Amino acid sequence: AQSVTQLGSHVSVSEGALVLLRCNYSSSVPPYLFWYVQYPNQGLQLLLKYTSAATLVKGINGFEAEFKKSETSFHLTKPSAHMRDAAEYFCAVSATGNQFYFGTGTSLTVIP
Amino acid sequence: NAGVMQNPRHLVRRRGQEARLRCSPMKGHSHVYWYRQLPEEGLKFMVYLQKENIIDESGMPKERFSAEFPKEGPSILRIQQVVRGDSAAYFCASSQGALPADTQYFGPGTRLTVL
Numbered sequence: 482a483q484s485v486t487q488l489g490s491h492v493s494v495s496e497g498a499l500v501l502l503r504c505n506y507s508s509s510v511p512p513y514l515f516w517y518v519q520y521p522n523q524g525l526q527l528l529l530k531y532t533s534a535a536t537l538v539k540g541i542n543g544f545e546a547e548f549k550k551s552e553t554s555f556h557l558t559k560p561s562a563h564m565r566d567a568a569e570y571f572c573a574v575s576a577t578g579n580q581f582y583f584g585t586g587t588s589l590t591v592i593p
Numbered sequence: 594n595a596g597v598m599q600n601p602r603h604l605v606r607r608r609g610q611e612a613r614l615r616c617s618p619m620k621g622h623s624h625v626y627w628y629r630q631l632p633e634e635g636l637k638f639m640v641y642l643q644k645e646n647i648i649d650e651s652g653m654p655k656e657r658f659s660a661e662f663p664k665e666g667p668s669i670l671r672i673q674q675v676v677r678g679d680s681a682a683y684f685c686a687s688s689q690g691a692l693p694a695d696t697q698y699f700g701p702g703t704r705l706t707v708l
Binding site: 490513517522523524525526527530532571575576579580581582583584585586 | 597599624626628633634635636637638641648649651652684686691692693694696697698699700701702704
């Protein structure tokens with residue numbers, strides 16, 4: 482069985498500050514890991530995904546995430562937050578088959 | 594290439610009515626997935642379909658919910674005799690190949706409100 486836990490349902494950062502959104506996963510087999518962003522009243526957009534290649538994954542909009550097997554983590558970071566980054570972020574895991582398991586989301590607020 | 598289309602974007606039903614949600618996958622995509630998002634929660638998998646076949650419906654409630662993806666036309670998620678607890682955002686996603694290796698693209702969702 483797979484699952485993800487997102488620590489912190491709400492995160493606030495100042496514009497220009499580091500963004501760190503936490504995700505820990507549980508999987509009995511090597512997982513695929515994903516980060517999605519959801520803007521208000523829109524569907525999810527893929528930011529990046531880990532597919533067992535490089536452990537540091539670069540995505541769109543300056544985001545990146547690092548797969549750490551020893552910590553079962555896949556935290557999302559961005560060096561400098563922009564106002565347009567304010568959104569809901571979801572971590573997801575998928576291992577076998579076609580089911581994705583999503584976390585409960587982290588709402589990012591960027592303070593001007 | 595148009596993205597995943599869902600309609601209607603907003604749907605209001607009274608308890609006991611039927612709700613029909615439509616999803617047109619991206620061009621060239623033959624795999625369709627339906628998810629439900631309850632307020633303050635993440636997305637929960639409901640069903641996975643390919644053309645004319647239900648591949649995995651393990652996330653579908655046993656009663657009142659059904660899904661289809663006919664040879665022609667959009668995929669339909671049907672909820673009969675809706676109850677207030679069905680109020681949620683329903684998202685459709687599509688992929689060209691099988692998951693998890695391939696990427697699924699999400700539609701904008703249908704927000705169902707049951708009065």
